[in-house]
Amino acid sequence: MKRFSILWFLCVAVANADPPPGDPNQPYDQLPGTLETYHIPWARPLEGGPLKALFIVPYNDSREVVEAAQRIEVDYTVIMNAGPGGWADGYFEGENATPLHGIEAEATLERIARERLSPERNYDVIVIGKISWEVIPDWVRKSILTRVEDGAGLVYVSPNRLQRGLRPTAEVEGEDAEFSRLFERDAPTELNERIFGGLPMNALPLDIETDSAAARGDSMDGPRHLVERARVRLSTTKHGEGRILGLDYHDEMIGRRNSASLTPFIYDPEGDHDVVLYDFCHLLLARCLLWSVDRLPLETPIDTPAKMERAETTDLGHTIRDHTGVVVKGRPLAAGDYFIDRGLASRSLQVESELRVEKIETETEWVNPGRAVSGSIKLTRPVKEGESVRVEAIDTWGRVVAKVSVVENRFTIDFENPLSELWDLRAVIEDSRGVVHSQSTPVVIHNTVFDDFLFMIIFAPTPGQNGWKGQLHAKRMREFGINSTYTYLIYSQILQFYQNARANLRSVVYAEHLGELMSPTDHKQDFTVEREDLDLAELSRMCRHIADTGKKLDPAEFPYRMGHFDAEWINGRLNAYRRASAFGSPFYTLTGENYLSGEFNGLENSGFGPTTTKRFQEWCRKEFGENLKALNTEWNTRFKTWNEIRGILIQDAVEQDQLSRWIDFRYFMRSRVWSQFFVDWTDMMRVAIPDARTGRVGHDHHDFSRYHEQMTSSKLYIGQSPLPEWREAMVAELPQSFSGDKGFYLAPQSTIRWTYDLQSKINRERWPWLTLILGLNGFDWENGLAGPTLGGMSGFTPCYSEALPFFKDMAREVQAIQRGIGKLTIAADPHRSDVAILWSPRNHYLSRCLPFEENGFSGTFLSNIVTHGGAPADCLALLNSLRIRPTFIASEDLAAGGFKALLLPYNKAMSPAEAEAIRQFVHDGGLLIADNEPGSFTEHGRALGEERRLADLFPDFKDSTLIEHGAGRAAYLPNGLNGYVEKHGSGDFAQAEPVQRLLAEFADQRPPIELLDAAGKPRRDIFARVFNVDEVRLFGLLRAAIDDGSQNLKTSMILPEKAHVWDVREHEYLGFGDRFELSLDLRPRFLAILSSRLGAMKLEIDGAPSAGAPLTIRGEVEAESDAITQAVHFRVYNSEGVELEWFRRNEIFDRRRFEIALPLSFSIKPGTYEVRAEHVLTGAEASLHFTIER
């Protein structure tokens, strides 16, 4: 073991957590405990004074200590370990991992544990939260037991001997006599009655288990992690002077589900976190703690019956809470479930009524805003005189937003001006004494508008998925700008949509994870074997059938199966899509990190299935114009008929000298099989969700030139390392170009690693603005206390009390963007120049066959599956450096024209038709600029030598040339584009100047807005984008972080004509003119450029405000013309200054006068309210007050 320790030391010595322990951005061992959640202070204050307690709990569930302390007065100390199956050894990933790991984790936890278990520290009680006894160090166990011997209590929640591991599911073999003695002796009946007697056990999803022989395996109801009820069993023993109590929920096998180390993990299929039942679980813990120190008071039982008729509750004097935890004052009680609390005990009460709502139904599950929904109710009997029934709608903010009467058990509700995506329609029966009974059903409000800046949680605790943590994580993240969450339609979790809506989060749908890798073993197969079983083209055909006919597949007609993909499975997905279509999503992810078989490793081995082969043959016939001889010449093959044609593995192509065949085959596979598959899947999906936008997460192994109408969207793998807007701009530009800027794009962020974007204040400030300036719709935020780690993985302290500085920094910028500039920018059209870059994905495969060429089609260690890192990326960076934004086009776009300059950064492989189209473009007056020997190969990858294409335009690849051809010119710049990204990164921009001169002189292409340095030279280090919305130009600028930005600040901004300019971030008017002097450091800048000046803003109310009616607010901005596009940010506050978040909105108007309607609810409280408006561009403010009378 010593040898192993040294070897381990060797490894981990160089790897520590980032940020380190003690850093304000490292959440480990930070537990301020100031955030309050719903609770009953059962034992606060505690008679006899607070307990001194030591809690040993996993870091990521340590919030539960604070939850416990809300219920019982306890002076707590915490030792946070990694998880139920590890002491200091938790999960971490990669370099700059945020969790502590290795030696640092061991040393830090050792230091903390020794300090907090030192003899000077006294505790009344020690609590262990589901951590395996086997992983607790021996000295810690001994220290605990010594204290118990001396009289301390020990409460061990779910005592277990799970094996060490991140997600342990098996116990250590063999018996442990000491463990059995300490934690497995059944508690006597009297103790069970004493502890559980004070709880409303009939209302809790807990079954008391008294049989110690009951297995720890799956319950009789099924796998533990899906069990809707937990067993609870007490064990007890005396150890010296102290008491040991085991509070065993028999859920240690699902400790891996996280979020519950002091309470039971119970899977609720509805998913909603029940705050009242959770509170009772803590009451149970509190009672156990007190018993363990002999301070549990004896109680007089609460003497109410378990059931009462409504009429009998008229004189009930107890403090009564309903099932939502609200104290109910009125009597008699409505029929339903209640709790009567006294001291440290509670009892359930079921109130019954012979008059009840049996059912409420609607004719539709969802509705478009502004439309009506009809429905019916069924009562146990007709209402009599003095009784009435109505239906009201409650939105997700808890507001009563509609009320209608019921006529002959039918009703109709108008869904006007909804401010949430769900209304609960509640049928309420009332009599003269109050509410008799009510019941509700949800209706979804179809909302497909995603026009504002998105900040999304992903692979993190989400509402309905992770108990208290899912609910709390979402709530706290929302306070910092989170407005959406990744939603698992892939697992058909339709309920998650409802849970998200109730938490006021938009759903962004993870629909599928399609690809040829269907199990972990697919990553490690023998790639020298042709996979004839994988026939993606056949699946495509099946999808196309549904798309064309609108009908489900007949398995008999389509018997093909690839893994789990078959006709029945696809039909099932259509059902899921139909159900999910009630909700909107900005796009539906169809694939993540999935690929063609072998593609990730560069050893593709699929494409040999029958349908794929047939399609390949058809494609080859078209490619070679029915000329088999030409094919054999290109490929070095001897096929006698087209039917013999098939693909080839790269190993075979190399051995048989048939690389051209491989190039054609793999291009066909990526473009006509893989990308086509997603086109077909999208069209199939649109049978169920007509407006669906589709896309992907992750790498760029697609033919983007196929994605004009489908697969236009994506979560892009961009950022988290330096200079992404220069190095990785292609990742965004390719889909943006080919979709016509119609896609929806998110960038990634994560707390898994201390990435570049998180590492400094300026980087955190830049990141959100970078995503906006790149033309994206937002970014996501991955992870959040979701797994067994020792620290890290969070933007909050683990108790959620405080946001960490790095998260606050980034969230601040998000929230600034969400005050309207984000929405306005997203609504705008991005300016594009008349410059195009020809992107020909055939060249990807040729480039792979030239591994030592000067510059490839793509680069980096993932060059098989990414698009950046090569010559096209250099070309794009160069043009961005000139601030001339190009558009990527494909060869089929050449004929359409519409641009004045065309760049060929990497077009070695070229067809005769392509060459002719390029030649024609020049002849007609276009400017052509090229690098990397265009046309030197056939489109199939055969070297042409002296017979290369376009030799007339590029006579010499050694020197720079400029050739006149017709009305245009062709320029060859050897290494004129290559390597620009690297040079730019070191501050060398000289390479851009020849291109700039050519574009200016021969294509009249210049940046729309010039930026000059102090010497009057154009700046090449500013990433800038112009967005046009009517007459407003938005100008985002980001100086490259190639230095600290403290030098070379002076920048002159030259406009094409005089205009009024505002600094949108500072809300500062910079003046009127065509030349402005700016000081550009690394901070992002966002300017608004308008032809007319905007002045003050004023608001007024139209009409008298009234509960239940929309309130019209009119506004006006001083402007020189009536037609002026502008955006205003609105918020509403009550008289205590608390914002009514549901009214928050950004509105875009095209006139200087505008109008909005605030739908006031029926439940709005009387009082005075303030509406505040802020002009998004100028910062001009206006406000008014309105009063709701009693």
Added chain:
Amino acid sequence: MKCFLIAMFILASAVAAEEPIRVSDDFEKWEWKPVTHSMRRGGKKRLAEKRELSFEYRGPLYRGPVGFILPAGVIVEGDEAFKGSSVMLTDCQVGLHGRYSHKIRPESTYNYSLALKGHGTFRFRVWVRGIDVKSSEQTWLGFPNVIEIEATDSWQTRTGTFELPAYKDSKFQIAKALSAAIVIDAGDRIYLDNFSIEERIVD
């Protein structure tokens, strides 16, 4: 990820470390594998310096002997080979990562055998790493050539033993398992076959 990979590698070595170490290659089996990103960068640099590549490649693949995770020479067949197929090495360092990684124990003696011809010197070099267990600082203590043989024009078989020279350092302890590589200088051209090293068991 890098740390985890190293750890797993070490773990594997540690578990396997109970058996005597033996690495043997007859260079009979070769496979085509993708040229990696680092090979592309390194290869471009070499070609720009007018050095030849130390491996054979066609299209996106290079050919290497089975058992080596990185390039390890060029296949030699027919009359030039010793038996079946052999490997030709020039201007390269082979096996440091993978084949001979953590295969040399400082206290052990090793038997070796090989078949060799060519022009230049065959060297088997050990990378001796030291660790200060208190501070976890690491350093290189030396790079001894434990095998060094001049090649001749015709094939010769050689056998012998080697062990690591002693390193006495008060601060740094030698790691328990060291890595080694075949090293061939630029300008040298070495043909190799049946190369094996085997840890000698001491009773």
